[in-house]
Amino acid sequence: xxxxxxxxxxxxxxxxxxxxxxxxxxxxxxxxxxxxxxxxxxxxxxxxxxxxxxxxxxxxxxxxxxxxxxxxxxxxxxxxxxxxxxxxxxxxxxxxxxxxxxxxxxxxxxxxxxxxxxxxxxxxxxxxxxxxxxxxxxxxxxxxxxxxxxxxxxxxxxxxxxxxxxxxxxxxxxxxxxxxxxxxxxxxxxxxxxxxxxx
Numbered sequence: 001x002x003x004x005x006x007x008x009x010x011x012x013x014x015x016x017x018x019x020x021x022x023x024x025x026x027x028x029x030x031x032x033x034x035x036x037x038x039x040x041x042x043x044x045x046x047x048x049x050x051x052x053x054x055x056x057x058x059x060x061x062x063x064x065x066x067x068x069x070x071x072x073x074x075x076x077x078x079x080x081x082x083x084x085x086x087x088x089x090x091x092x093x094x095x096x097x098x099x100x101x102x103x104x105x106x107x108x109x110x111x112x113x114x115x116x117x118x119x120x121x122x123x124x125x126x127x128x129x130x131x132x133x134x135x136x137x138x139x140x141x142x143x144x145x146x147x148x149x150x151x152x153x154x155x156x157x158x159x160x161x162x163x164x165x166x167x168x169x170x171x172x173x174x175x176x177x178x179x180x181x182x183x184x185x186x187x188x189x190x191x192x193x194x195x196x197x198x199x
Contacts, residue, residue: 004115004116004117004151005070006070006071006072006096010070010071010072010073010074012071013049013071013073013074013077014073022052022180023052024052024056025052025053025055025056026052026110026141026179026180027178027179027180028141028176028178028179028187028189029053029056029108029110029140029141030056031178032139032189033053033056033057033060034060036060036062036106038105039060039061039062039063040062040063040064041062041064041105041106042064042066042103042104042105042106042133043057043062043064043065043066043104043105043106043107043108044066044068044102044104044106044107044108044131045065045066045067045068045107045108045110046068046069046097046100046107046108046109046112047068047069047070047097047110047111047112047115048067048068048069048108048110048112049067049069049071049074049075049077049078050074051067051077051078051081051082053108053110054067054078054082054090055082058082058085058089058090062089063089064089065089065090065091066090066091066092066093066102066104067090067091067092067093068093068095068097068100069092069093069094070094070095070096070097072094075092075094078092079092097112097124097127098120098123098127100127100131101130101131102131103131103132103133103136104131104132104133104136105132105133105135105136105137106136106137106138106139107128107131107132107136107137107138107139108139108140109138109139109140109141109142109190110140110141111141111152113142114142114143114150114151114152114153114154114155115151115152115153116151116153117153118150118153121163122163125163125164125166125167125168126167128167128168129167129168129194132194134194134196135193135194136193136194137171137191137192137193138168138190138191138192138193139189139190139191139192140189140190141176141179141187141188141189141190142155142160142187142188142190143155143186143187143188144156144157144175144176144186144187144188145185145186157173157188160173160188160190161173164192166195167194167195168192168193168194168195169192169193169194169195170190170191170192171191171192171193172189172190172191173188173189173190173192174188174189175187175188175189176188176189
């Protein structure tokens with residue numbers, strides 16, 4: 001399998017080979033964002049190179065959004081598009097997710113987990129645990145189906161339950177009822193909170 005590194009993802013953006021880009025915020029995340037009342041939450045969107053989730057959050061008045069992406073091409077386009085917000089309500093971070101340090105109240109999962117080499121899944125869970133505040137949440141969408149070759153790489157709810165159980169409790173891990181048509185029946189919505197030390 002080709003190495004899924006910065007060069008790989010940057011080339012995908014340069015060639016417009018971004019099949020995950022649906023052109024807008026996904027319906028499930030739109031519904032989730034609509035019911036959030038704390039506009040000052042510190043929010044991280046890893047692999048958020050198309051910026052649709054951030055754009056919608058900005059339109060709702062959220063004031064502390066960070067997009068992290070490994071592809072310079074994606075971030076350059078975002079910098080141009082969101083010029084008025086950069087450094088104020090929106091922060092762009094060029095980094096490898098696994099090297100990033102910070103503390104966030106909410107991390108959004110949207111076609112990021114499925115883009116990573118499956119060998120990195122345990123590392124992903126631990127890094128999410130590290131990046132969230134004690135009361136923080138990981139929320140978003142995971143595929144509930146398998147693919148012949150990736151990326152995207154699929155999975156299922158039992159696999160996610162087992163994978164996350166060491167560090168997280170699932171408040172929600174359920175089939176997604178309001179997916180976009182082309183993903184209907186193939187996604188689950190998650191809301192996970194950090195497990196607290198029991199001593």
